[in-house]
Amino acid sequence: VAERESQIVLGIDPDPGALWPQADVESETALGEGPEPARRAAAAVLAHCRALIDATAPAVVAVKLQLARFELLGAPGRVALATVAEHARARGLLVIADGKRGDIDVTARAYAAALFAGADTPFGHVDGLRADLATVNPLMGLDALEPFVSCARESGAGVLVLVRTSNPGAADVEDLPVQDGGAVWERIAVLVASLGAVGGGEVVGATEPGHLARARELMPCACFLLPGVGAQGGRVEDLAPAFAAGRAGGLVTASRSIAGAYLALETGAAGARPAAAARAEAERLRETAWALSGA
């Protein structure tokens, strides 16, 4: 964060039906094996993601890859995912794998190996995605978090635990009031705080702007992943409490507001080109968050 003077995370959430116009051109070489539609879609998605990263890299510190979008494209999607992660790393960016996995024991270790360092098998070492951070779901409790945390630790990576999510349905379970006081999400925050530092960084709480001050109280050292900026209606200015723990106390994600910035501009204007508009929006977010975090 300090090096790049940015807390902005580029959310990569590619809809094959809404890629940047020029990305289609590159899709003629299908990716991987299997039925043609998935291979062509994966190639187009890859071209789109590369263009999006190239346009915004100077303004952002990380990419957040929405795994669902790549999984939809089967084996070619998995090839595209690894290639996008590699492309982001080559631009000096951290890679956040957003899959919200949660399971116990050997299953959690298999997920963690897939997302971080890979695993040794009798057939040789199989590569992982080499993510720097991965989102994890804590519903199943500490024994579902620990395998992710220890695998992350071994590879110098970190874990982002869902604490209070920003969707309306979060009220259904996360906000339930617990008998001895507080809500379910506050108990989860206490669990997260108990996990301590991970790798070079911290355990990270993915939380909601409206609950930031309380979350910071419960997780004084965690870095927060703060979604909901841009298309989902949040404002960077509301995120100040996250930065009470320092400039890397909050990472601010934006997906559609960056990739789709050109759609909001007048057609035909120079600024309406997807790459230029995305770069401008990412830079605007960067400046706002950086100024806010230094205040």
Add this chain to the structure above:
Amino acid sequence: VAERESQIVLGIDPDPGALWPQADVESETALGEGPEPARRAAAAVLAHCRALIDATAPAVVAVKLQLARFELLGAPGRVALATVAEHARARGLLVIADGKRGDIDVTARAYAAALFAGADTPFGHVDGLRADLATVNPLMGLDALEPFVSCARESGAGVLVLVRTSNPGAADVEDLPVQDGGAVWERIAVLVASLGAVGGGEVVGATEPGHLARARELMPCACFLLPGVGAQGGRVEDLAPAFAAGRAGGLVTASRSIAGAYLALETGAAGARPAAAARAEAERLRETAWALSGA
């Protein structure tokens, strides 16, 4: 269940380091593209899974595929996953995709499309896994469940919502006492009951034997997925309350106790061959559960 006189679900959770001995032989043809170790491991895993399904199919009603194990093997793992699912279908078995996904909105729809019917894109229709059931994590609330439920409904499939899991850590969040009475998992059970019937089947609660009677009270019509039998220490005999809703009121999963049955037998004995031992164990479970459900 009625047709096959079985409630047994074969859990497929292949560790590349503990495959059936004969599976290695078939691994010479590597699967898919990419680095050799993942391709060879995926080919060996596929051979193992096929042998396991062939050995036990007459005694089981479904397979439950542990997605983490396949994800660890990258793009070749995704090819193996689809091939295993197809193999199970060809043997007349239902396919349960155990990925415990949970997310909202377009992300949930992408996961659901990947697991069920696929999706139409400008590049043509991309295939889904065509699962009959998929496990889902309800932490984020109803708006994280609904996209899965509606996609399942459209393709005649069902959703298995985690209600009370069988790991020790389940106490950390799922068992938290809620202010107005009951535990978090009981509130989740009420949410699940509110979702109603899905496709040809029902919304399914993945629950724990010790909480079965209460779960049945809260979800009178749901079919329960009952893990923890065999290697995890549970006993089929404890599952009676699930069948209060009928013979398909409970699906009983077993993974390691079936695939690893041969390890418990005396080396050299005819019964120690993996396939014969797995078949015998699956049949033993089938008889016990079937008798119990008709009592």
